[in-house]
Amino acid sequence: MAKHFYFSFFALLFLTALHNSYAQHEFLIGDALPDAPELTARGTYGVGVQTINLVNKNQLDVLSIKDGKGKMYDRPITIEVWYPALVPDGVEEIETYTQVLGRNGTEDRPVIPFTFNGRALRDAVAIKDNGKYPLVILSHGYVGSRFLFTYLGENLASKGYVVVSIDHTDSTYKDAANFTSTLANRSLDQLFVLNELDRLSAAGSGSFLTGLVDTDNTGLIGYSMGGYGGLNTCGAGYSSGALGFFKTMTGGSDALNKRGMDSEAYKNSIDPRIKAFVALAPWGMANGIWDANGLAGLKTPTLFVAGSEDDISGYEKGIKAIYEGAVNSDRYLLTYINARHNVAPNPPASATMKPGLHIDEYLRYADSVWDMRRINNVNQHFITAFLGIHLKDADYQEYLNVEPDANTGNWKGFKPRTSIGMELLHSTPAID
Incomplete structure (x- = not known):
């Protein structure tokens, strides 16, 4: 009996150690x-990694608008925060995230939770003896969630950034609602989160973020509708056509006017703390959201990332047109040749591949030509270089000063035979 007990005990220890080793070394997102x-x-x-629930008080409830007027409410915003942290010896740096399938602005696709693993430690002690870290804000599309690009949040945190990913209320897989809320709130949410991180990092806030975040060095990364909002946040005011479109959709509301290019309040809202912007497949140009005057207002250094066959935001008349029209920004355009819209998300989890599911559950994450893990890796590479230059004064320019055509095989930092199928354009600003 004793021998059997000791054998079982040590067998359990061995299997546990084996599992831990496997968890550490298996390929994760x-x-x-x-x-x-x-x-x-x-x-x-x-x-x-930690979760913080925020409240933006006294905001217009866009969904309540009737006859041009709406009620005010306290708008909830949940954020996920990745940060440099102490990982004790022998402790797995593994976090299980819970995402959901389902709702896409409709009630006929049930919300189904699923999980996937990443490389972070929940509630780990932050490292504060190296000074403050630059802030990076992640903003998902419609629909999406704060867990849409964990591959990027974890990676940047490991390089000395505090990364905050937003759950945009009315725009997530759980609570997708009328599109008007996303149109009105996206840039407002981004600015609110920036101000909240400034508050939480201040002395006396009681937050683990106290003394951790350098909000004066902030990077903003937006995907799809997150890119739509990010462009506006960084200086590209909406066109009169966009304001009219919103007014028609809401039955007469002027709520979006304060984000229009002709608004003095809008111009005064451009926040100098944001030093760099990454626009992943930004939506809106093909729908008339910006005119030449609005695009000229973007002066923040910007890295655009697109698929040449983007069928949601458009490429030639969409993302590339934004790149070409943002004449006052030092800007890059990374294009995945033949990719569609999904140039930002995590790769599809096994839960998205089950028989009987709506195909869009898979296509929210997958591209039909490109391996999403490959896109994730290339994004990590170029975003590291771009943010490093603008937020850390890192000597990474050689990784961006490459020939436009990747098929030459000479892109800095790429292994032999692996720089293929991409294009990287660069334009300098018309003004200083």
Whole structure:
């Protein structure tokens, strides 16, 4: 009996150790593939993760608008925060995230939870002896969630950033509502979160973020509708046509006017703390959201990322047109040739591949030509270089000063035979 007990006990310890080793070394979302470019690799910091529930008080409830008028409410905003952290020896740097399938602005697709793993430690102790870290804000599309690009949040935190990903109320897989709420609130949510991180990092806030965040060095990353809002946040005011479109959709509301290019209040809202912007497949140009005057208002250094066959935001008349029209920004355009709209999300989890599910559950994450893990790695590489230059004064310019055509095989940081199928354009600002 004793022998059997000791055998079982040590067998359990062995299996536990084996499981832990496997969990540490199996491929997880965000890990580097063998052909990943150089700056994909994680940094030297351990990564902690925490959830914070915020409330933006006394906001217009766009969904309540009737005959041009709406009620005020306290708008809830949940954020996920990744940050440099202490990971004790022998403790797994593994976090299980819960995402959901389902709702896409309709009630006929049930919300179904699923889980996936990433490389972070929940509630880990933040490292504060290296000074404050630049802030990076992630803003998802319609629909999406704060867990849409964990591969990027974890990776940047390991390189010495505090990364905050927003759940945009009325725009997530759980609570998708009328599109007007997303149109009106996206840039407002981004600015609110920036101000809240400034508050939470201040002395006496009682938050684990106290003394951790340098909000004066902020990068904003927006995907699809997050890019739509981010462009506006960074200086591209909406056109009169966009304001009219919103007014028609809401039965007469002028609520979006305060984000229009002709609004003095809008011009005064452009926040100098945002030093760099990454626009992943930004939506709106093909729908007349900006005119030449609005695009000229974007002066923040910007990295655009697109698929050449984007059928949601459009490419030639959409994302590339924004790139070409943002004449006062130092800007880049990274294009995945033949990719469609999904140039930002995590790869599809196994839960999205079950028989009987709506195909869009899979296509929210997948591209029909590109391996999403490959796109994730390339994004990590170029975003590391771009943010490093603008937020950390890092000497990464050589990774962006490459020939436009990747098929030459000479892109800095790419392994032999792996720089293929992409294009990187660069334009300097018309003004200083």
